[in-house]
Amino acid sequence: xxxxxxxxxxxxxxxxxxxxxxxRVRVKWMQNLFLPSSVIGGFFALFxxxxxxxxxLEPYTGGDSFxxxxxxxxxxxxxxxxxxxxxxxxxxxxxxxxxxxxSLSKVWHVGGPQLSFGWTxxxxxxxxxxxxxxxxxxxxxxxxxxVGALIEIxxxxxxxxxxGLQGTFEELGFAGAYDLAIGxxxxxxxxxxxxxxxxxxxxIRKKKTDVITDTEEMSSVKKAGIVEFENRDKAAKxxxxxxxxxxxxxxxxxxxxxxxxxxxxxxxxTWLEGAIIGSDFMTYIPLFPLxxxxxxxxxxxxxxxxxxxxxxxxxxxxIQGFALDILIITAIGTVSLDVIGEYIVPFLLLSxxxxxxxxxxxxxxxxxxxxxxxxxxxxxxxxxxxxxxxTGLLLMRVADPEMKSPAYEGFGYKQLVFxxxxxxxxxxxxxxxxxxxxxxxxxxxxATVMLAAGxxxxxxxxxxxxE
Numbered sequence: 001x002x003x004x005x006x007x008x009x010x011x012x013x014x015x016x017x018x019x020x021x022x023x024r025v026r027v028k029w030m031q032n033l034f035l036p037s038s039v040i041g042g043f044f045a046l047f048x049x050x051x052x053x054x055x056x057l058e059p060y061t062g063g064d065s066f067x068x069x070x071x072x073x074x075x076x077x078x079x080x081x082x083x084x085x086x087x088x089x090x091x092x093x094x095x096x097x098x099x100x101x102x103s104l105s106k107v108w109h110v111g112g113p114q115l116s117f118g119w120t121x122x123x124x125x126x127x128x129x130x131x132x133x134x135x136x137x138x139x140x141x142x143x144x145x146x147v148g149a150l151i152e153i154x155x156x157x158x159x160x161x162x163x164g165l166q167g168t169f170e171e172l173g174f175a176g177a178y179d180l181a182i183g184x185x186x187x188x189x190x191x192x193x194x195x196x197x198x199x200x201x202x203x204i205r206k207k208k209t210d211v212i213t214d215t216e217e218m219s220s221v222k223k224a225g226i227v228e229f230e231n232r233d234k235a236a237k238x239x240x241x242x243x244x245x246x247x248x249x250x251x252x253x254x255x256x257x258x259x260x261x262x263x264x265x266x267x268x269x270t271w272l273e274g275a276i277i278g279s280d281f282m283t284y285i286p287l288f289p290l291x292x293x294x295x296x297x298x299x300x301x302x303x304x305x306x307x308x309x310x311x312x313x314x315x316x317x318x319i320q321g322f323a324l325d326i327l328i329i330t331a332i333g334t335v336s337l338d339v340i341g342e343y344i345v346p347f348l349l350l351s352x353x354x355x356x357x358x359x360x361x362x363x364x365x366x367x368x369x370x371x372x373x374x375x376x377x378x379x380x381x382x383x384x385x386x387x388x389x390x391t392g393l394l395l396m397r398v399a400d401p402e403m404k405s406p407a408y409e410g411f412g413y414k415q416l417v418f419x420x421x422x423x424x425x426x427x428x429x430x431x432x433x434x435x436x437x438x439x440x441x442x443x444x445x446x447a448t449v450m451l452a453a454g455x456x457x458x459x460x461x462x463x464x465x466x467e
Contacts, residue, residue, distance in 0.1 A: 084163020
């Protein structure tokens with residue numbers, strides 16, 4: 001593969017992102033679903049690639065024809081396929097860069113109710129998923145037991161985590177789990193937004209909301225994903241002078257340092273495991289959860305030595321958003337429809353069980369675990385449990401557009417404890433290897449204990465604090 005081919009494949013990414021944005025601006029129903037342009041562009045690329053257009057044209061043009069792979073050549077697909085696994089490291093390295101870590105007491109009192117609710121939803125996905133695997137997917141469809149972890153990996157972790165675990169699934173002997181996880185992530189985002197918007201409208205009609213008391217229409221400009229001219233603000237601050245180093249370059253360097261720190265940690269832990277214990281478990285672990293820890297380490301050091309506050313959180317978020325857009329569009333664009341078709345019944349069962357658990361959790365548990373503003377706060381955790389953090393933030397913005405409730409603050413504090421473990425954190429990354437290494441029953445027991453802990457704290461402690 002030549003440098004020109006690699007460069008052309010990367011230029012294609014920009015083209016499909018622009019196409020996705022153009023479609024979002026033009027198509028009303030996609031605006032109403034708040035679909036990200038990267039998701040739309042990813043599906044457009046999937047349709048124009050070898051999976052759909054290529055197969056439609058191959059019988060007429062022949063297998064050796066340029067059109068047999070659609071508009072995306074094998075070289076383009078070869079460049080795109082590893083990008084999700086690379087970009088997820090950037091996404092996780094930026095989670096805590098540029099942030100001020102609050103005290104544990106404030107995290108507990110403000111974010112505790114949402115942490116206990118989100119904790120319950122996350123561990124519950126493992127419980128229902130592993131039960132489904134043990135009693136249905138393993139005996140009847142001859143699938144490995146760790147597929148029970150795909151609900152949490154796909155729903156909570158999203159396309160990024162699923163893409164980052166591609167190599168892990170291959171090491172575990174079932175590469176098709178990657179395509180199933182990407183499919184579940186897509187189902188999670190779509191169903192999360194649809195069900196979440198419906199739940200907010202239900203809450204308004206039934207007077208379950210404390211902020212919005214009547215249906216408020218969002219402007220067509222906002223639905224199109226465009227910031228009104230009068231509301232446009234700086235996307236980031238200039239913390240260093242461009243003649244010394246471009247601010248974007250400086251922040252990209254700090255993100256790279258965080259990823260490198262995570263890589264050194266992973267290599268060190270792997271070496272210690274082999275030297276002391278003699279096992280190879282850590283070889284199954286991807287880099288991205290350690291990149292997140294690397295980001296925390298870099299942030300802690302920067303907070304001590306950087307007296308000029310050179311790290312700008314908004315600039316870090318722009319890098320994170322760019323990496324996430326690239327990740328999503330390449331993950332969807334390269335997904336294998338053959339694998340989903342081969343395991344269509346297990347895929348549907350995993351989707352239905354995961355959705356059902358989250359919906360029951362929101363309507364039954366959230367009112368009993370969150371003492372105030374339960375819908376405004378719970379809808380964010382529901383959205384994250386269905387389709388990554390961005391979906392949760394989106395739904396909170398719809399339910400509480402002016403941030404009058406403690407939903408945003410509590411959600412942010414909750415993430416400090418939640419993200420290192422679930423939603424793409426250490427547990428999400430380790431779950432499939434742990435089930436593979438030790439069997440599904442021990443992990444199921446552990447997940448049940450964690451689920452019970454979240455339930456008890458939420459129902460018996462925070463739930464009793466209702467005004």
